[in-house]
Amino acid sequence: MRVSRSPTDVIRQSPMSVYQYAIIALCVLSYASDGVDVVTLSYAAPALMKEWGISAETFGLAYTATPVGIAVGSFFLSPLADKVGRRTLTLWLLGSLVIMLFLTAVSSSLLMLVTLRLLTGVSLGALVVCLNVTVSEFSNEERSNLLVGILHTGYSAGGMVCGALAALLLEPLGWRALFFAAALLSVVSFVLSLFVLAESPMYLVARRPANALQRLNAIFRRMNKPEFDSLPPAPETVAGGRKGRTIIPRALWFGTGLLCLAGFVFTVSGGFMASWRPKLLDMAQMTMTWNGIAGVCTHGAGIFAHLFVGALARKVGERKIAVIFLIGMGLAFTLLGMVPDGAIVPLIVASTLSGFFNVGAFTAIILVTLNYYDASVRSAGLGIMLGCSRVGGIVGPLLGGFAIGAGFGRFWTLFLFAVILAIPVVAAIYARSRATGAPVPAHA
Template sequence: MILSSQSDTPAATGDAAGHRGTIRGWGSFVLILISLIVEGFDLQAANFAAPSIVEDFGIDRAEIGPLLSASLIGVLIGALTIGPLGDRFGRRTILIACCVAYGTLSLIAALAVNLPQLIVLRFLIGIGLGAVLPNALALAGELAPRRLLATATGLVGIGITFGGVVAGAVAAHYLPTHGWPALFVAGGVLPIAIALLLWLALPESPAFRPGAAPKAATAGVRAVLAPEFRGRTLAIWLIFALVLMVIYLLSGWIPLLIRDQGYSLAQASWIATGVHAGGVAGGVCASLLLARAQWKIVAIFAALAALSLLLLAVHNWGMGMLIALLLLVGFFSTGTQNGLNGSASATYPAAFRASGLGWALGLGRVGSILGPLAGSLAILLGLTAARHFFLIALLPLAIAALLALWLARRQRLAPPMDEGQ
């Protein structure tokens, strides 16, 4: 059972009440998962719409860069500034408000008549997206039994990855006939619809219900950098940045690697899809393992991702082995990220969990911005073959694994205490 209540057994009111609580808990989990699938869709919408935007506005491909970066910068700001408000006003409140906000902005973006308008709107959309993720992750964990907090948080985060797959499918179907506005219309209608469902059916976190323990006097970044959390927080920030840098490096260079091996565009598309499928499987696997261990799982997956990348980089493999290694890379790299989401959530108490996740996810976006630039660094270092670019990812993953092992030891010595849950 993933979600039923904050205790691991049904309440004393009887089996029927416990069964109803289990159904409500699973329903809440599914709603949060759908909200993150929708967020993943919106995060990728501009990437898939870019070719159509270039053609429609008659601009050069080089001019599209600011549009693709705008939402990432917005996500960083939203996670750092709006996301922590969930510790003050409640996760559910911020989640619903931000879904409505970025959905409305996406509908407006569909009416944009030039590139500067789209850039500004995508930046504002990114702010809303950045605030949704930490509160959705925190709420999913807090609606689960305490022993499954990290598992529930990790599992629900898979919605972001799956949302990118959905965006690709929608783009393939509607872009040829309806153009780029269709993606932004879908990216507007979907979050507004899910916001209505969240308002009707999603409960608030137990930490914000009547009778819960008073909120901490200190929240936000001051709370996560308090002496007892400072070391762990700085380590978590660095791991998020390193892992997201690797993931965005891979997303940028895997297609190049496949094409560099001489495969057709159709073959490259199927192989890239397999990488995403491996990522979903890895995210599920890592999240389920978090019930037994948390930061140790992050360390293991990061180390195995590094090993997979090393094998990928040292030899010019045939198609069968290439696909197998890319599946492993997707499995372990995405598994590392989902394990990281769950473990970080379990590190902080409910009083400032959204702040802890918001700052980690926000600062992690610095890594996502730097990731694609690592390819340029590889060229400067003389790594001209596409497969050699993956050597750049080995050191970040090794550092992430070592930091995760250190956090596992600290977590064992100082586990978080969630009052009021």
């Protein structure tokens, strides 16, 4: 049977096929590999710093290199997916990650490590965008939001896997084994993507590469959907050029500024914890085996937080749940600083709570931002807030390195990053349109 509707309409309005779910699962696996790649350095840091004789202040450069690369990749490399294709760029990025991780495992200097982490970040930043777009474009309307949410749990799952690998590998084999293991996981993602991942039908229609119709019909056959006699018309924005530029209305500038401030300061604290948590537990006299177990619990709590906040946000209210989780995050940070050295179980509990509230607060801030804007400026507003968050993710690890290196100690370092969370709490409370006095529902 042939069809006259656009590929977008067919995919959005028809039931999901097994092949579509396979693509989604592959994207989740790749995102989990990303989670492993990002946090690997955190677990390797104590042993690596000791082996190379590097101070915490100096090693902060290695932590900062990855988020800098992620920001660069997100802004400058990911747009290539619209020109060369989502599948093509995804394969190149996964392949580059394999190479970077293997090279990191044999690195011999801080300069080499920082350079490789920067390049790894560039690939990760662009890959995350590709994975989100791919999941969205292969999902139907009924399940799209849920599947994008499940995609993001892959990152926390990757953190759990990395914690388990750290517990198994670090003490008997050393930090290099952890990077080799991360590289092998990326190899699995690359090989599966090579054979399973298809090009986005939306890209084929918009850019019309060679044999676009044949490739489009081949994909639709695998999805058990009707084929096309000819390529549907290209989207107007591609065929006729861009008609205008979307801006944030003046009435929303104040709230946008508050949301950007909330995202930035939150990620200063969250980025600090993501990078330095294993070192903080090491300072509390926790062995790397227990440190890895704490990582599994912490990232596992993050997976639950994604689902918990998503389920309750509509009932409780996005702004209220953001405030609750930001306050909980500050209290969990303080608790982690107060637990005595060597108290293994309380340290794991405090670390797990910090992971739960950290991830939940991030999810809640995204929901607050989405519900602040109407459909015409929602993407622009969310993009601006997330861009500010990327900067916070760069600043946080640097500040953490200086605080630890300056001898602040575990409690005062964590208390400092807990106190500044009062800023996003206030910003989340007062982020509202001056024109209407209330946010615009996300379904507008």
